[in-house]
Amino acid sequence: MVLTEPDAGSDVGAGRTKAFANDDGTWRIEGVKRFITSAEHDMSDNIVHLVLARPVGIEGVGGPGTKGLSLFLVPKYHVDLETGEIGARNGVYATNVEKKMGLKVSTTCELTFGEKEPAIGWLVGDVHDGIAQMFMVIENARMMVGTKAIAQLSAGYMAALDYAKTRVQGAVLPQMMDKTAPRVTIMHHPDVRRGLMLQKSYVEGMRALVHYAAMWQDLIMMAKAGVEGIDLDMAERVNDLLLPIVKGVGSERSYELLATSLQTFGGSGYLQDYPVEQYIRDAKIDTLYEGTTAIQGLDFFFRKMVRDQFKAIFYLAAQITETVKGDAGNGVLAAERELLGKALEDVQGMIAALGGWAMASQENPDEIYKVGLNTTRLLLASGDLVIGWLLL
Numbered sequence: 001m002v003l004t005e006p007d008a009g010s011d012v013g014a015g016r017t018k019a020f021a022n023d024d025g026t027w028r029i030e031g032v033k034r035f036i037t038s039a040e041h042d043m044s045d046n047i048v049h050l051v052l053a054r055p056v057g058i059e060g061v062g063g064p065g066t067k068g069l070s071l072f073l074v075p076k077y078h079v080d081l082e083t084g085e086i087g088a089r090n091g092v093y094a095t096n097v098e099k100k101m102g103l104k105v106s107t108t109c110e111l112t113f114g115e116k117e118p119a120i121g122w123l124v125g126d127v128h129d130g131i132a133q134m135f136m137v138i139e140n141a142r143m144m145v146g147t148k149a150i151a152q153l154s155a156g157y158m159a160a161l162d163y164a165k166t167r168v169q170g171a172v173l174p175q176m177m178d179k180t181a182p183r184v185t186i187m188h189h190p191d192v193r194r195g196l197m198l199q200k201s202y203v204e205g206m207r208a209l210v211h212y213a214a215m216w217q218d219l220i221m222m223a224k225a226g227v228e229g230i231d232l233d234m235a236e237r238v239n240d241l242l243l244p245i246v247k248g249v250g251s252e253r254s255y256e257l258l259a260t261s262l263q264t265f266g267g268s269g270y271l272q273d274y275p276v277e278q279y280i281r282d283a284k285i286d287t288l289y290e291g292t293t294a295i296q297g298l299d300f301f302f303r304k305m306v307r308d309q310f311k312a313i314f315y316l317a318a319q320i321t322e323t324v325k326g327d328a329g330n331g332v333l334a335a336e337r338e339l340l341g342k343a344l345e346d347v348q349g350m351i352a353a354l355g356g357w358a359m360a361s362q363e364n365p366d367e368i369y370k371v372g373l374n375t376t377r378l379l380l381a382s383g384d385l386v387i388g389w390l391l392l
Contacts, residue, residue: 001137002051002074002111004035010295012052012131013066017113019053019121027121029053029074029092030114035289039109040094046086047076049111050137051121052130061128071130074113074121091119102281141290142243143213146250149286150206153254156261156279157199163265163274164192186264195260202253205387209250212390213242237312241304242386248296248376249383251286258283297375300382301354313351320344320389328392340388347385350378 008014017031029051039049052069055062062068078087096110113119124133164187171181172188186192216239223232262269262276269276287293305313324341354371361368 001134001141002033002036002039002049003134005031005033009035010292013064013069015052015054015069017051017053019055019062019070019072021055021058022120025122027053027055027072027123028114029072029119029121032095032113033111034096034109035098036109036111037106037289039107039111040097041107045077046079049074049076049092050124050134051113052134053121055128058128066131069130070128071124071133072121073124074119078120089117091115091117101284102278103285138290139243142247143210143217145286145290146246146248147210149251149254149283150203150210152279152283152286153199153257153261154203154207156258156276157196157203159274159276160199160261160264161196163268164196167265192264195264199257199260201391202257202387205391206250206253208390209242209246209383209387212386213239213246216242234312234315237308238315240308241300241312241316244291244296244300244304244379245383245386247290248287248293248300248379249387251283252293252380253383255280255283255287293379294376297377297379298372300379301371301375302358305351306355306358310351310355316386317344317348320385323389323392333392336392340385340392343385343388347378347381350374350381354378 003012003015005015005017007016015031017029017033020028020030022028031053033051036049039047041047051072051074053072054068055070061070074092075090076092078090079085080087092111092113093116094107094109095112095115098108098110100108124130165185167186168183169186170176170183170189171178172184173190175181187196216235219230219235220232220239223230223235258276258280262280265274265276268274271277291299320340321344324337324344326337328337354374357367357370361371
């Protein structure tokens with residue numbers, strides 16, 4: 001995916017890369033893109049870039065903003081369309097490889113199109129609908145990014161757990177002043193156990209979140225394949241609602257709790273002798289690429305709630321309410337179900353407040369700033385609610 005430019009990050013519609021039509025039906029692409037994952041490597045004979053660019057000189061397309069962008073397929077090497085054989089070099093080159101905090105195994109490149117020679121591409125499909133086409137790929141990428149982040153926290157937790165089981169330091173808390181008391185592993189210390197349990201809870205809860213979202217994606221595919229009895233409309237709405245939670249909450253909570261994983265190791269965790277310091281560096285990017293957490297929060301409220309007329313969130317709230325009023329755990333979890341109900345009320349209160357400010361902004365536009373201050377908080381709170389529900 002080739003979207004980002006030096007002056008067009010989260011604001012994709014500010015992209016300046018241009019596309020000029022050729023007489024043979026191909027397009028000439030000119031511009032600079034950055035932060036492109038694996039844009040140059042030797043793992044395959046050819047690399048095919050999906051590039052967002054703005055058509056020039058074509059009536060009815062190429063206007064301002066995201067709607068003016070079209071999607072083009074631009075290969076590193078030209079390909080014989082009859083035989084499939086690789087031909088001459090195309091005019092797209094990696095002009096820089098970024099030096100990053102983490103994820104160093106991945107080549108993150110700046111790509112320059114059409115500087116040395118023409119960069120020839122083909123319009124994807126027969127319509128200029130680039131951002132909609134690209135979002136089919138982006139939504140899949142957001143699911144994968146959230147899953148990767150959660151898996152990284154799982155690895156950090158397992159490393160911390162193994163260390164805590166073997167590292168001997170101090171006596172149990174009631175005997176901490178007794179210099180003759182037996183030394184114990186740090187698993188016996190309450191604060192270490194608290195940190196481990198917090199990691200474990202989020203790992204297992206967010207893993208359930210990934211499976212829950214994947215279930216809705218399976219239902220969508222089944223419905224489109226002709227399986228009867230599936231409400232395709234609601235399945236798509238709920239899946240859309242869950243994606244920013246998987247990506248945004250999955251990445252933020254994982255990065256946050258990997259610090260707790262490292263803390264378990266004490267000073268040793270700061271060394272490269274153990275893997276968690278790398279996990280932290282590698283996990284930070286998950287809160288940034290494929291839409292920052294702030295973007296996920298805005299998308300979550302304005303698109304997945306307001307534009308959806310709150311249908312998906314009402315459906316999800318009804319499912320959670322069934323658990324609250326049910327008998328999950330045969331009475332053993334009564335206190336936890338009561339807390340879940342209170343958490344649901346808190347999140348519903350947040351949604352009502354943001355909805356009120358959004359409506360008030362029609363009379364006073366400055367009211368919308370109050371919404372923007374709180375969309376990320378709403379996203380994280382909603383994520384904690386869903387994770388807690390799935391754990392029960």
